[in-house]
Amino acid sequence: MAENIEVVVIGGGYAGVMAANRLTRRDDVTVTLINPRPSFVHRVRLHQLVGGTDDAVVAYRDVLAEGVRLTVDTATRIDAAGRGVALASGGTVGYDYLVYAAGSGSADPSVPGAAEFAHPIASLEEARRLRQVLDTTPASAAVTVVGAGPSGIETAAELAEAGRAVTLVCGGELGPYLHARGRRSVAARLAELGVAVLEGEGAKVVEVTRDAVRLGDGRELPSRVTIWTAGFGVPDLAARSGLSTDALGRLLTDETLTSVDDGRVVAAGDSAAPSGLPPRMSCQAAMPLGARAADTVLSRIAGERPETLRQSFTAQCISLGRRTGIFQFADRSDVAVWFNIDGRLGARIKETVCKGIVGHLADEARKPGAYRLHRIPGSARRRMLLEAGRGEAAVPAEQAVRA
Structure with missing residues (x-):
């Protein structure tokens, strides 16, 4: 009888769920997903x-x-040498392979007073507190949204509507990712909603x-509620566990997503920071990365050489309230092009994309291996x-595998 292989996935977001589902392709693999919440957060x-x-x-x-076995708990340390994950509730979960999909959250703001008086919204708990x-x-109270990326634009539009x-x-340019044509469209819609854009x-x-x-520039804006959407950070779990990370704390890997x-x-x-060149933090990147990580583990179990990363982007979509949005097309290097669909x-x-994300995960749960966009x-x-x-040096995965 074949020996059972234990795979632990840390993080139950887009990447973690995709990886966990895909790993069930093999009957001799037991998958444990560790996540601090009992429900999936559609970020x-x-x-x-x-x-x-x-x-x-x-x-x-x-x-x-x-x-997939769901363990509602928080991973506090990874013992790579002993192949175990320590949990906040006590005890350790052992593994043969580990998928690190800890995700991201709000970055600690360095601006004086921001940590005390501004409200981040990168997590479910933060968003719920702000809603309260x-x-x-x-x-009629003044609301200030800080940050002109997708989260800031979407939040400002939603509240104005x-x-x-x-x-x-903005602290710079509105929607810096957008093409100038798309930026004009977003600015016009925000103006229609009455949003003052600085x-x-x-x-x-x-x-x-x-x-x-x-x-x-010396201006002081009255703000009854200040919302902070500028920047993302990642958990320090990998760094605390003695694993190599980039400056932000993302786990350094080679192009197969294997730790160096x-x-x-x-x-x-x-x-994840493959070759020190991490893609933009996004759901669009997370699910293909989750599928690629699972395929890497499955290849190693089968004694095969894993394929390397094929990360591709095609667009970014931003909602501007419930009635309007913009779908900004991009090339495969994630550079916005002139064409967009708005209104x-x-x-x-955008709504189709949001529903499709859940659909992709559900399809992979029902038929592991069905997802193909990472190819x-x-x-x-x-x-x-x-x-x-240009990427940070990565040890070839074959040299890093431990018996």
């Missing part, structure tokens, strides 16, 4: 939770394969107080950077 809908139009939660029974604050705050008086502080070097926040936001320290540790999602059709596409040819720019030696 691309957290701004809707803040705006009161969605709860951003999906039951794991709807997206997780029946054969807004529920007890008059609709609900009748809130919103100022979006751009430029002078619009950098230098201090947050209980009832105001101070900018670099240990061939039995594979990373996926926002907490009501843009909103419908699309990758970015030529990434290949060029790797050939030029």
Whole structure:
């Protein structure tokens, strides 16, 4: 009888669930998913939770394969030498292979007063706390959203559409990822919703107080509720466990997503830094990375050489309230191009994408191996950077595997 192989997945987000589901392709593999929450958080809908139009939660029974064992707990340390994961509740879960998909959260803001008086929304708990604050705050009260990326734009639009008086502080350029044409479309929609958009070097926040936001050019904005969407951070679990990470704390891997320290540790999602060239933190990257990580583990179990990463991007979609959105097309290197779809059709596409994310995970749960998007040819720019030696040196996975 074949020996059972234990695979532990840390993190039950987009990458972790995709990896866990895909690993059930083999009958001799037992998969344990460690996650601090009993439900799946649909992070691309957290701004809707803040705006009161969605709860951003999906039951794991709807997206997780029946054969995956869900352990609701928090991983506190990885013992790579002993092949075990210590849990906050006590005890250790052993593994033969580990998929590190710890995800990302709000970055600790360095701006004075931001940690004390501003509200982050990168996690379910943060978004729920902000929702409670807004529920007890008059609709006419000034709301300031800091950060002009997708999270900031979506949150500002969602709240403005609900009748809130919103100022979006960009700290630079509105939607820096967008093409100039798409940026104009977003700016026009925000203006229609009544959002005051502050751009430029002078619009950098230098201090947050209980009832105001101070900018670099000396302006002081009244702000009853300040929402912080600028930047993401990752858990320090890998670094605390003695594994090699990049400057942000993402686990360093080779192009098969295998840790440069240990061939039995594979990373996926926002907490992975393949060759020191991590893709943009996003759901669009997380699910293909989760599938690739699972395929790497399965290849190693089968005694085969894992395939390398093929990370490709095609677009970014941003909702601008419930009635309007924008679908910004991009090349495979994640550079926005001139073409976009906006207006009501843009909103419908964004909603289709949000539903499709859950659909991909559910399909993989029912039929492991069904997901194929991680096999699309990758970015030529990434290949060029790797050939030029721009990524951090990675130990070949075959040298890192431990018996």
